[in-house]
Amino acid sequence: MRKKISLLLIGLLCMTAVTGCSMSDDASANTEQDHVIRIGYQKNGPLIILKSLGTLEERLDSLGYTVEWKEFQAGPALVEALNAGSIDFGRTGNSPVIFAQAAGTPFVIVAAGKSKFAGSGILVPKDSDIKTVADLKNKTVSFAKGSSSHYLIAKALENSSLQYTDITPAFLTPGDARIAFEQGDVDAMVVWDPYTASTELFSNASLLVNGEGITTDRDFFITNDQFAENHADLIDVVMEEIKNSSDWSNNNHEELVAMLAPILNIEEEAIKKAVERRIYGVDPISEEIIQEQQEIADTFYRLNIIPKKINVADVMQEQSK
Template sequence: MKKVWLSSLMAAALISITSHALAEETPAAVNIGFQKANIFALLKYRGTLDSEFKKQGITVRWVEFPAGPQMLEGLNVGSIDLAATGDAPPTFAQAAKADLVYLAHSPANPKTEAIVVPQNSAIKTVADLKGKRVALNKGSDVNYLLVSALEDAGSGYRDIIPVYLPPADARAAFQRGAVDAWVIWDPYYAEVESSTGARRVKDATGLVPHYTFYLASRKFADRYPQTALKVVDQLGDLSDWANQHPQDAAKILSASTGLAQPIWQRALARMPFGAERMTPAVFQEQQKLADKFTQIGLLPVKVDVSSATWSLDRK
């Protein structure tokens, strides 16, 4: 009888310990990095995540960054827990040994980045870029587009003169004719089309997929997996709303960035939002980007993109 009682007590204790282990600790705050023009800015200004987390006693702190590389440096040093960037910045962060994980990704949106030239330019094809000065943000998503477009046209990266400039400086150089072409992404792409009549030579369609990736520090994602998943869920809900209400989304992003609403409407017309869990196929696409950057010397080391896989299965 004593053995039965002792066994029952041990079983009850084991259940209690297991339940406690499975109960996830709730963070007091979630620190999210955002840029004025990305989906987290839309989430910030709508306020739905703040409202949802407030019910759980979680404070959302929004930290603004000028670009993806700086944001992922913040993720690496622990000043933020979550971020959203394009394809290229995570590979550079991984090369720098940042311990991040890929939580999810957007749908491919290749029409949102392009090589553009002035309206009256003699450049008609990618092959015509040979020997020309091409402005771009070094190590960015469009750097991958440019390399891929040149190779597809039978040229190489050494056949052009890259002029590495951030978007604002590239825009000024493009307008005054200091560069022959500009490789850029939305909403800057939509702005230069609208304001100067810039002509598209080639977008990323058929060349590179171009994703937005939703990222977290591994420490945060592993410690607070349900919180991380809740953010992904919120991004999915927000995406459904934005895809169905592009004018409202354009209004919010116009207020965030200072760009006119019609420019954002133009950009959003080719920018599908979404939040999908990572797959082997998407990791393979991201590995191609990393390998290409290593090949042309932009990445100093070979990067194993899949090392940033988040192992939690959604139940």
């Protein structure tokens, strides 16, 4: 009996030790995770510049944090990752956040990028009989579904007294759209820089209209609700470094072109054209920006592109002046 009791006590002690080690390992893992900020980025965006410069890592290292970068091909996928909890912070265009809010995704918009309307537009072949937006009636037009280009074409048609149903949409990524455009499978394509610039320069294309008077085509910096609540100080640090990297970009075009060309695998001439017609930077959320976004949401709802009416101010952190 004593032997059995002794064996039982030894067994319990071993189980306690194993459990203790497991809890210790879990606690260690949780502590490590608490000191990592996971950032979602796209190759064509201000966060790739920040990542390439490496300044955020230096800043956060002094605070005891590390950065984990996760690349996404498109804004909708990035927002979904935010919803799933696999990233804490990211940047996307003006339309993916509208679709995400309409789908009930919990997130907060903490800041906006500068307008980049000059590099977003509708492209047609140089020898096309399409001379105005009104000429797009009954034509096939390519654009990425749920992207900033989705809104640009919808609003451009509306401004020209056409219906969204007056065109045949071809939902294509910029790369696939370029191929379809060059092969004559679509009559026009709607896209953003540097794809706009590359198509203008190397695919015998003309810019029918850019975004002026149609859309500001801003970037938006987003985070999930919980991270915004628990790590406002970290978000401030990230935004400060985004501003710093934007200033660097505006003042170092030659170095910026050399940085981006191999990352994007796009001609340096196209990158140069793209960076020279935009200003990098960050704007605080203002009533004007809220109104811009509300117009996008209302347009998509009116066209039955999103399922319900939304109030964009619900996810935007307006900052005092």
